[in-house]
Amino acid sequence: MGAGPPAQRKAEGARDDARPLLSVRGLGVRFKTAQGIWQATRRIDFDVAPGERIGIVGESGCGKTITGLSILRLLPGNFAGLDGRILFDGTDLASCSARQMRAIRGKRIAMIFQEPMSALDPVFTVGHQIAETLRVHSDVSYEEARAKTLEMLRRVGIASPERRIDDYPHQLSGGMRQRVMIAASLICGPELLIADEPTTALDVTVQAQILELLRDISETSKTALMLITHDLGVVAETCTRMITMYAGEVIEDATVDEALVRPLHPYTSGLLRSLPHLSPRHGRLPSIPGRCRRLPRCRPAAASAPAARTQ
Amino acid sequence: MTVATSEPRRDAIVSVRDLQVRFQTSDRRATVKAVDGVNFDVRRGETFGIIGESGSGKTTIGRALVFLLKPSAGAILHDGIDPLALSRGQFQHHRRDYQIIFQDPNAALNPRMTILASVLEPLELARIGDRAARERQAREALERVGLPQEFGERYPHQLSGGQKQRVVIARALTLKPKLIVCDEVVAALDMSIRGDVLNLFADLQRDLGLTYVFITHDLAVVSHISERVAVMYLGQFVELGPTEEVAERPLHPYTIALLSAEPRPLPSSMRQESRIVLQGEVPSPIDPPSGCRFRTRCPHAQPLCAERVPEWRELEPDHWVACHFADRPNFSSHESAGEMP
Numbered sequence: 001m002g003a004g005p006p007a008q009r010k011a012e013g014a015r016d017d018a019r020p021l022l023s024v025r026g027l028g029v030r031f032k033t034a035q036g037i038w039q040a041t042r043r044i045d046f047d048v049a050p051g052e053r054i055g056i057v058g059e060s061g062c063g064k065t066i067t068g069l070s071i072l073r074l075l076p077g078n079f080a081g082l083d084g085r086i087l088f089d090g091t092d093l094a095s096c097s098a099r100q101m102r103a104i105r106g107k108r109i110a111m112i113f114q115e116p117m118s119a120l121d122p123v124f125t126v127g128h129q130i131a132e133t134l135r136v137h138s139d140v141s142y143e144e145a146r147a148k149t150l151e152m153l154r155r156v157g158i159a160s161p162e163r164r165i166d167d168y169p170h171q172l173s174g175g176m177r178q179r180v181m182i183a184a185s186l187i188c189g190p191e192l193l194i195a196d197e198p199t200t201a202l203d204v205t206v207q208a209q210i211l212e213l214l215r216d217i218s219e220t221s222k223t224a225l226m227l228i229t230h231d232l233g234v235v236a237e238t239c240t241r242m243i244t245m246y247a248g249e250v251i252e253d254a255t256v257d258e259a260l261v262r263p264l265h266p267y268t269s270g271l272l273r274s275l276p277h278l279s280p281r282h283g284r285l286p287s288i289p290g291r292c293r294r295l296p297r298c299r300p301a302a303a304s305a306p307a308a309r310t311q
Numbered sequence: 312m313t314v315a316t317s318e319p320r321r322d323a324i325v326s327v328r329d330l331q332v333r334f335q336t337s338d339r340r341a342t343v344k345a346v347d348g349v350n351f352d353v354r355r356g357e358t359f360g361i362i363g364e365s366g367s368g369k370t371t372i373g374r375a376l377v378f379l380l381k382p383s384a385g386a387i388l389h390d391g392i393d394p395l396a397l398s399r400g401q402f403q404h405h406r407r408d409y410q411i412i413f414q415d416p417n418a419a420l421n422p423r424m425t426i427l428a429s430v431l432e433p434l435e436l437a438r439i440g441d442r443a444a445r446e447r448q449a450r451e452a453l454e455r456v457g458l459p460q461e462f463g464e465r466y467p468h469q470l471s472g473g474q475k476q477r478v479v480i481a482r483a484l485t486l487k488p489k490l491i492v493c494d495e496v497v498a499a500l501d502m503s504i505r506g507d508v509l510n511l512f513a514d515l516q517r518d519l520g521l522t523y524v525f526i527t528h529d530l531a532v533v534s535h536i537s538e539r540v541a542v543m544y545l546g547q548f549v550e551l552g553p554t555e556e557v558a559e560r561p562l563h564p565y566t567i568a569l570l571s572a573e574p575r576p577l578p579s580s581m582r583q584e585s586r587i588v589l590q591g592e593v594p595s596p597i598d599p600p601s602g603c604r605f606r607t608r609c610p611h612a613q614p615l616c617a618e619r620v621p622e623w624r625e626l627e628p629d630h631w632v633a634c635h636f637a638d639r640p641n642f643s644s645h646e647s648a649g650e651m652p
Contacts, residue, residue, distance in 0.1 A: 204530070205364060205568060205589045207574070208572035208589075212588055232576035234574045236574065236577055237575075238574075260576055
């Protein structure tokens, strides 16, 4: 294992004749750390077809969030460099200008995060924050923006939006805040929505509501969804294709059904087997060996690797 | 009254009778009924699971079980004794047997203390043995949770999340407790590490005869580890029974919805379509709905549900439920929860 080519399978969903909406080729991201340059991700290849829903799964630290952030070029300050190409509808996001990026970010590609409370500004009403995206990207009047915001709030399932539009984030529950974030991300009608652990902070019954909403919106408005999560169940419920990442690389790319029925890569099957099962078994859960076993080149770091596994 | 308020069972290590815990809101104008009339026994040697969503009161029950919170009404008996009736000294001695482990090991460990010092602290506070004996016991505890010797000299920041949780478990073990309340102990850990820590809990139970109260929002975790499970909603138990029964033949509509909401890593061919997505959100525990608390979100609610509080009754042997209509055929399990994989 190790240096060999990553196990890959051509997903049925990605037909060759249709031009992909997003095409990532050889993406790698580096960061500056106290120990020197750290290659967080490497050789990442995948496509997203228009309207397709793909899940990116893996544990914390595997690079799935970094991959999402690099598509929008929202990388943190210690960012040291990026290789490869990120083709979005013909534009290479890896090399386009900041101005071009700003025109795409929020308008054609939107992103939502795990913790809606930290993504929302506590001193502005939710209506103001949703309409802001719209006002930045298009020339609309105040009334128009407000009307569109109301419609969007209704669409994401917020009861009595006329009352909620002037609420501040602290007046809403966690589930409603995430609905507000979804409303803000969708108001410009993006072609791709990147959702990074959008339901991890929510209760399971609220999670079911939000996942249903995301699936529904993706189907009705043909928005492609890139769902980043550690939860294979969430991917199985929402997506048609699943990309598994491990230690900064894509190790499996298959339809959800294929990946769940016949996981190709031992890590994917390990991840599946390590899940506690809903039906009581009381057996032992198989554990997954640490990352350095798969990547011999990491061996010098083996002593500190366990600490690096959880951020 | 219902049968649940009867004498505690012989094998009960903890007996909870009509437990209520209330908090004042910060403006002192309203009362939050965090736990509102809960009855159950924890049997010696078992793992008793409590599941519920945020705000259901499960953590409050956990803290009350080890008397980090005083019940507002009702009783909690440890081995038949009411700890609140003990003298201060006796109480301090008594509570060594009833430990609690929390979700976030970072908050539980002092970053300026070495791992060994953290594990030693309970022994020092309890003044057990001499220095050498204490250190030997602490090192044994670390070894028991699968941490190598040299970890004793490290600091928390040098350990991973799973390793830190092991340290916290070791520390709870030093005083040889009878019961450990585990409050979301694996929630902060990665999937693959979660399995290892759950295995550790199972091993320790087998070797040391521990009793656990396992509090979690994660259905998969609770059904993996517990013999019996209670489902909480808005300060009350809605269902309690053997885990297998509750998971495969749930009686309460909330349990049914909860089970169907859990995303499962199944391919489409094994997926059933009858998923129930509950509408709305959990009402406020300051002013809970009249009658049955779940009625505002229940797909089967009837006028009776608003009028009368459902009785807590043993519908099947050892399987309790609080719902007026749980015994109606065509009501529950078969239409929704379906077969477990």
